[in-house]
Amino acid sequence: MDNNRYSVLLVDDEEDIIRIIMKKLDWESMGLTIIGHAANGVEALEMAEELTPDIVMTDIKMPYMDGLTLCRKLKELSRTIRVIIFSGFDEFEYAKEAIKMEAEEYLLKPVNAVELKEVFERVKNDLDQERAEKRDTEKLKSYYMESLPVLQESLYMALLEGRITSGQIYKYMDTYQIRLPGPYYVVTVLHLSSQSVEENGMDPFLMAMSVQKYAEEQTDRRWRSRFLIYLGDIIMISQLSDKEEMLEYTNDLDRLCRMGNRVLNVRITAGIGYLCNNLEQIPLSYQGAKQAVSYRVLYGNTRAISIADVEPAERVEMNWEDAYSSYIQQIIKKVRVGEQQGLEDAIAEFTGWLSGAQLSMQQYRVVLMDLLAELFRFISSHQLNMEEIFGSSQDVYTKVLQLESAEALGSWLVKICRNLQKAVTFERQDTTKVFVQNAVEYVKEHYADQDLSVEVICKKLNVSSAYFSTIFKKETGKTFVRFLTDYRMEQAVSLLMTGNDKTYMIAEKVGYAEPNYFSYVFKKQYGMSPSKYKADRLEQK
Missing domain, CATH: 3.40.50.2300 (Response regulator)
Structure with a gap:
């Protein structure tokens, strides 16, 4: 139409x-x-x-x-x-x-x-x-612009948690109109003393908003900081033009904490994370900033604490331990949703990171063990056959260790993950068929129930009616109501031709409370009333 x-x-x-x-x-x-x-x-x-x-x-x-x-x-x-x-x-x-x-x-x-x-x-x-x-494009644009601050804040949260791969970061930043040219980045957590918030008698969230507004006003504009309130803390994502500015940045945040105590009467600890040179390392800087805040018990609050000062030896270890997990999770996600090109891109990003990470052999083995653990967990949760995925009974870990380069690992991983995608697709198809078959069997057993409906069977199968209706029609070519009606009419014809029950009795046996409605549906289905249908068939014999 x-x-x-x-x-x-x-x-x-x-x-x-x-x-x-x-x-x-x-x-x-x-x-x-x-x-x-x-x-x-x-x-x-x-x-x-x-x-x-x-x-x-x-x-x-x-x-x-x-x-x-x-x-x-x-x-x-x-x-x-x-x-x-x-x-x-x-x-x-x-x-x-x-x-x-x-x-x-x-x-x-x-x-x-x-x-x-x-x-x-x-x-x-x-x-x-x-x-x-x-x-209306203009209205949609207007709605989009109204929603933009919320979308931007959601992206910052995802960036902090490492839920976005490098390939997605810049795409989303462009969509949400965010510019973070860097070239250096540092995350700072402004933590408010819960005791001083209670002493003020102010709502914690309102106090956090007050501190955020004060920080936006007082911090040097050259840091080009982005602010958001997350998990009760004020988070700053700041940009530095040169590594040498880090000391000055720390001093600026230290002044902010001391002045904030005087002006707002709240004790603020600024935990400063590691300096990084790309947005993919923002989660590492954020973890460092949170760790720096925890040192307030040793160094006192109402001051700035840089993780690089208190844990200088931890930086390399954090970089490799925290970075690879998001790449692995992205690969598993692409396997789950069945995106073939997206899968290859995710694997390429992972192996690209692996090539440039300069890991020790021990660290490399840890990464491989975690990768295989995620693959095994996925296979187990979907009840897939391990040998069908990996192709042989050879020890998988030994085989992966024998691969001579990140590129070889990538090729192997693409092959294995494609096997997983195929297996999951077949599993879902089988699940769908079983699901619809269960519905069909339920109809055959309960078609005489006058209350049988989409709602009843969905409750029985524990699925939503929208999902059930879509899947059922896709598999059977009929809506559930049409299928139920057809089956009831088939049973009605069988009863009509093999017994001497009255029409109202047959109606009740096949799930119709109203004999008149049963006759109406029967006539619509076969072009004649039940009595005439029986007479015609007997005459033909």
């Missing part, structure tokens, strides 16, 4: 009224398309699930499910469906209930063409406006 048109589903148990409404308007010129019509609420709900109409126009008084109940269920199905109710009942209670169900319009029969056109035009204009707002 044309994406610029809106689809309409008409619902009334009087077919003559449906035909009249369809002829009253030039639907095409109004930008609307009739995609179907139903004779009752149950049928309409089934069609809505499959056809997803934009507008549903329904009568109130109908068999099996009335229009108000249909309205409620349609809104549960999708909040975006617009419902127009038309009825011969000019009663306040009906109108009030329609409003409660969030129906867009309430019309009284008989409806003339002018009134009907006006109603549909109003609903269409409302849909047009909603669609325009969603597509």
Whole structure:
């Protein structure tokens, strides 16, 4: 269907009224398309699930499910469906209930063409406006700019925690309009003494905001610092032009702590992390800054403490221990989501880091052990066959150690991770098939249950209805309601042709509380009533 048109589903148990409404308007010129019509609420709900109409126009008084109940269920199905109710009942209670169900319009029969056109035009204009707002580039840009500070802060947090690989950092910085040209970076944690915050009697978060504002005002502009409040501390990501500026930066932060105590009456410790020359090392600097703060018990608070002064020998060790884990986690993530190109890029970043890290042999072995541990953990959690992944019973660790370069390790890792991706894909397909098969078996065992529905079976399988509906239709080619109806009708035919039960008894046995509705569905399915169907089949024999 044309994406610029809106689809309409008409619902009334009087077919003559449906035909009249369809002829009253030039639907095409109004930008609307009739995609179907139903004779009752149950049928309409089934069609809505499959056809997803934009507008549903329904009568109130109908068999099996009335229009108000249909309205409620349609809104549960999708909040975006617009419902127009038309009825011969000019009663306040009906109108009030329609409003409660969030129906867009309430019309009284008989409806003339002018009134009907006006109603549909109003609903269409409302849909047009909603669609325009969603597509309005300027509004989207405005919303984006309003959200930018929050997005930037989220990126800073991810950067501090090492949750972004080098290939992603600059992409996100460009998207979120962040410039950090460096060339040197240092993370500082401004930690507030909990005792002095309590003495002030101020809310800790408000105090942190006060200190952040003061720090933004007082720190030298040449440090080009970015500020955020994270886990109760104020975090500074600062940029230095030269290594030699580190001493001056430390002195500046020391002055900030002393002045902050006088002006704000709160004791501040500035933990200064290691100086680094690329953004990938920001997590290392952040870890160092937190470690520096912990030294306040030895050196006192209300001052700046640089980790490079108190733990100068720890720097190299931190660089290699903390850096590689984010690369490994990124590789596992790409395996999990099935991104082949993304996987190769993640592996290339990891082996590139490995080539330039200047690790000792002992450190190199630790990295390989952690890498293999993550791979084994992934294989175990997905219950995969180890030999199918690695290709032989040879000791994997020994084999990896025998690889002569980071490039050789990368080639081996690409091969293994592709095997993992294939195995996970097959596992998911098998899981999906088992999942749908369980649903089918449940239908076969419980089709006689009159309360059997998507909600019931989803609760049984412990999945969301949206996920279940998507997977079930993909595997069977039918919606769940359609599948259930078809199966019930097959069982009804079997009972009809092999026994002497009355129609109402067969209806009850296949899950229909209303014999009349059962007959209606049967006739719709086979083109004739149950009694005539049986008579015709017996005659053919």
